[in-house]
Amino acid sequence: MSIKEINEAIEKNKVYFGIKQAIKHKKDINTVFIAKDTREETVQKLEDAKIEFIVLKSKAEMSKNLNLDFISEVFSIKK
Numbered sequence: 001m002s003i004k005e006i007n008e009a010i011e012k013n014k015v016y017f018g019i020k021q022a023i024k025h026k027k028d029i030n031t032v033f034i035a036k037d038t039r040e041e042t043v044q045k046l047e048d049a050k051i052e053f054i055v056l057k058s059k060a061e062m063s064k065n066l067n068l069d070f071i072s073e074v075f076s077i078k079k
Contacts, residue, residue, distance in 0.1 A: 017075060025076065033076075037059055
């Protein structure tokens with residue numbers, strides 16, 4: 001479900017990649033997904049910003065499943 005949701009958001013250009021974008025666009029996002037091997041300081045920044053998130057697969061698995069040529073820890077879906 002969630003990988004599919006991220007993939008659909010990528011196709012519609014409705015996704016932010018990374019922690020900085022998640023915090024910067026906090027009011028414009030519906031859902032935040034993070035990789036299960038996300039760095040602890042990244043998780044702490046999300047918690048400090050009071051952003052709820054859903055934990056998914058590892059960074060490498062997510063990049064492969066989403067057919068990305070880069071690795072990201074945080075995926076934010078725009079409203």
